Amino acid sequence: MQKNIIQATCPICGKKESILLSEDELKNAREQHSLITKAVSHSKEGHVLTLYIDGQGIVRRKYCFEMAENQIKALENKNPGDLDTIFEQMLQNSKKSTK
Numbered sequence: 001m002q003k004n005i006i007q008a009t010c011p012i013c014g015k016k017e018s019i020l021l022s023e024d025e026l027k028n029a030r031e032q033h034s035l036i037t038k039a040v041s042h043s044k045e046g047h048v049l050t051l052y053i054d055g056q057g058i059v060r061r062k063y064c065f066e067m068a069e070n071q072i073k074a075l076e077n078k079n080p081g082d083l084d085t086i087f088e089q090m091l092q093n094s095k096k097s098t099k
């Protein structure tokens with residue numbers, strides 16, 4: 001299977017990340033014209049990096065969440081797929097609260 005690895009640099013701490021995307025994720029994003037959400041915990045730095053990647057494997061948007069240490073610890077017990085969902089929800093909630 002072909003591997004799709006996306007390189008991204010965190011805008012807060014400058015850490016370089018390699019994100020692995022499956023062909024299915026990319027295919028779904030292309031067919032649905034949607035963005036893939038990937039969250040990377042930078043718990044030592046006190047924030048989480050969230051990437052939005054399109055079906056071509058291009059990073060379209062980056063968000064960073066500043067978080068309290070205990071919040072990040074709680075998230076680390078979850079598997080990476082759950083993290084993506086949690087941050088998607090957090091983003092939706094933050095959009096709502098700014099209206």
Ligand SMILES: [Zn+2]
Nearest residue numbers: 010012013042
């Ligand atoms: Zn970072």
